[in-house]
Amino acid sequence: MLLLLAAGCRPDFGPSLSRVTAARVAAVRFEPAEAAPGASVTATAFVVAPGGATAPALDWSLCVTPKPTTVNDVVDPACLQPGGTTALSSTAAPEMLTLPAMGCRLFGPDTPPQMAGEPPLQSRAPDVTGGYYQPVRADLDGAPTIALARIRCALAGASFEVASEYAATYLSNRNPTLTPVAAYASDGTAVALDAIAAGSVVTLAVGWTDDSPESFPVLDPLAQLLVTHREAMTVSWLADGGEIGATNTGRGEDDPALFTTTTWTAPPTPGTTHLFVVLHDSRGGVDFATWDLIVK
């Protein structure tokens, strides 16, 4: 059999998302990580930029337009349009905001009371972790960023017994906690972060505390049972120099390891590269930190 098969080609779009070339919002942490509608939360933005993390003024606003079922995005496109949100403030400091009291009706499973002669409305389905989110918009110099604050809503579509069990056992999400980054050479030996050889390839490892991946119940609507899941952990690696191997790495919910790794190719010349690490849990919890990588 003679085979002349040239594989299909996909264009190369250049540097990956991991290279920080301009200031942008990389993450927003809400404290508490999950709250009931009407509660106050503190939103802290992690703005990365060449030269290190910064704290510029951001334009904060709340999205109050629920998205149609036809939209695959996390928010309705109207939230990205002028006038599509409820403005809060423009501040560089952590933003104290009050979650809309109607959050579970706008973005959760609650539906308006059934009107006479009208059919009841369908409850909105949660995400894979059983959660619902209030979109919060944080614009940096006009570039929009959407952060999702997890809101605590009632369990929809469950029997009374299951809903009662859920209310008794479900614990609101908490933000995870990063542990320090470490670097290793190709032979596995530890490399000090302030003594990385120029042009060398090192493995960067970052971990999280053992209480970071939390267990939580999720409703199986067909079986009418609560199934216990464990949070998956994802790390985003960003840097203003060198080249990151994999931008996002992590551990699935069935993987008990408490760390993840990526590779980093140091620049060919000595200097300082700022490494930005964002840790996500699968219920929207966030932690972030910056480390300096000094190349010699």
Added chain:
Amino acid sequence: MFRSGAALACLAFAATAYAQASTGELSGVVLERATERPLVGVVVTIAGTERSAITDEDGRFRFSGAPAGPHALVLAPPGGVAVTVDEQIVAGRHRDVRYLVAVAAPGGTYESTVRAPRVERAGVIETGVAREEARRVAGAADDPLKVVEDLPGVARATVGTGEIIVWGAAPADTRVVFDGVEWPALLHVGGWRSTVNAGLVARVSLTPGGFGAEWGRALGGLVRIEGTPPPPAGVHGDIGADLLDGSALLSYAHGRFAITVAGRYSWLDQLAGLVVRGDAAAFIPLPRWDDYQLRASVALRKHERLTLTFLAADDELRRQASVGDPTALRSDRFDRSSYRLLLRYEAERDGAAVEVTPFFGYDSSRTVDQYGPSPAKLTNQSFVGGLRAAYRRRLGRVVVATAGIDALDTHAHVTRLGSLTIPAREGDITVFGQPPGDDVAAADDRIHELDLAPFVSVDVRLGPVTLTPGLRVDAFLFEGNHVVPPVGNQPATGWSRFEWAVDPRLALRWQAHPRVAVVAAGGLYHQPPDPNDLGARFGNPALDPSRAAMVTAGVEARLWATLSAEATGFYRQLDTLPTRSPLPSPPMATALVQDGIGRSYGAQLLVRAAPWHGLSGWLSYTGGRSERRDHPMATSAWRASDYDQTHILTLVAEYAFRHWSFGTRLRWATGFPRTPVVGAYFDTRDARYDPLFGAQNSIRIPDFVQLDLRAEYAFVWTARATLRLYVDVQNVTYQKNAEEFVYSVDWTQRGAITGLPTLAVIGARVLF
């Protein structure tokens, strides 16, 4: 003397003129049905006269000065069984006809009554291709059913999909039937190979629209696969292999009994997986398939036959994109199996023809996708059964009446898990690489659809005009186990309803000239909702059958004996199409609403050359538009449908010389519409950018152009065995056709994924 001589000349002239006024000319060609090769030495006799002719080396015959009026022509192939056909010889005119004759083996008792080609058609606008011509089309890799993709009116599908898009209709709107029974798919997943072994296919034809009352449950086109007649006596076989797969067929016939078994198994995924790179492998699926068939027939009495057919096809597709983060893994798993058992009874007696085909089947499909943490599962297991029966009888000299019933019963078990937007449907605003919505809903539905459709049609021949009015009445029963999505432990409430659909149809054929015919057809068409759409959580149990009103008209001209041309215009109006509810919180059980309307319109030209000194082929061009409007009562405007392909040009040519045949195929097609990404925002929870879209379907993938070549040599080993060697090279000019748009991770840059630049398939086939 002069005056008497002149009188004699005038008398002779008058006699000649009188003879001409009462005589006409009839010529034609007689071809073998399965291969369309000329039949030489066929004795053609005008029954009741002394007139006879014998077909020459091109299969042609001619009668000059034949008595005008209706006649029965008897066609007697050498060593075969004679067949009879009714013809009309028009005084003072020349008529050219074309016969396809199934030549029964000596000793066989089955006699085929060859009707006029029009009666064998599902509609007046139909293109049919015999198996041997179809399999030699360049780019088809020796698969005759793949020729459907090259017929006029069929869009060029995106690589790896195998979708049949006819006159802008959604693939699900076009029906495929085998010997009259619906068959779920013409092509295996990926579109590499058809689902029925070529050895069981006599002919494939496409009616893009305007089909008669015998057919329904479709808003688009109709693809008919005609199974082969009983094989010749003795043991015969067909064993082949190429880059894609291997197949085998074995037949045995003796006396009244004949049986054929066939099977195929693919290995493309194992071979190609060695060389296809990561990104391309994620976009261009490499499926695995197999199919197997059995066909047994027994001649009960003269003009009476029973045929049992079993069809089976399996598909499997695995695709996984590695992104380094196990929580962002993308994987697709698709499995599909289809089985049909048909028992067809055919009889001709006392001027009437009867066909009765009860059938049973099972279809299973399973899609399991993972988009990072979000699952998407859709399974459908359906038991189907039904009956097709038709009674056709000539009433007098000008009327042929047909009455029958077309019944289909489907019991489906549908389970779904994932976003409401999965799977994507026509009208969804999506882009390649975008994850689905993060909502996860679930459903477990049992749906029952029953359609009882009696039909009647009448062919009325009034001189050169044949009118075919018809009427089809579909009585639908829809049932389900959930009228609303179940909540908690509340007992499920089922639902049941009847719907009626009355579909008048009309076709006209006017033989305006011995070489020119004007054809037209139109009517109403209904299509029941897909069982997957009748669930309460993901669909709407109250969906009604969708509806289309269609009209087509055209001119057919036989330019020469072997060159014909057809020009056709079409217009199709659709309404009550299911679309997604635009509401953030739709009422219960209304994730789908029935607001959609659509329209398709255009024209096509087909110039076709029957074999002439070894040359044959066709040139087809289709130009048209397919548009949709999702919510006319709201603000939605007309837009191009996802299946709109404005221009489709196909040139197929073949030259056969002794044991060689060479073929070429040239295709040019407009790209499908796409919705542009005009902006983006960063989603911090998922650490990704999400797209913002512009006007729906306002840009297009670049045009597709491709040239394919084929060469075959048939080596005759013995009188019984032939070895065919072929090479089929697709895209010989290394055209880098764009198949899909792709964007950078921040959606600021757009490029295109190109398909497989060149593919050479070398194969061999042994026939004995």
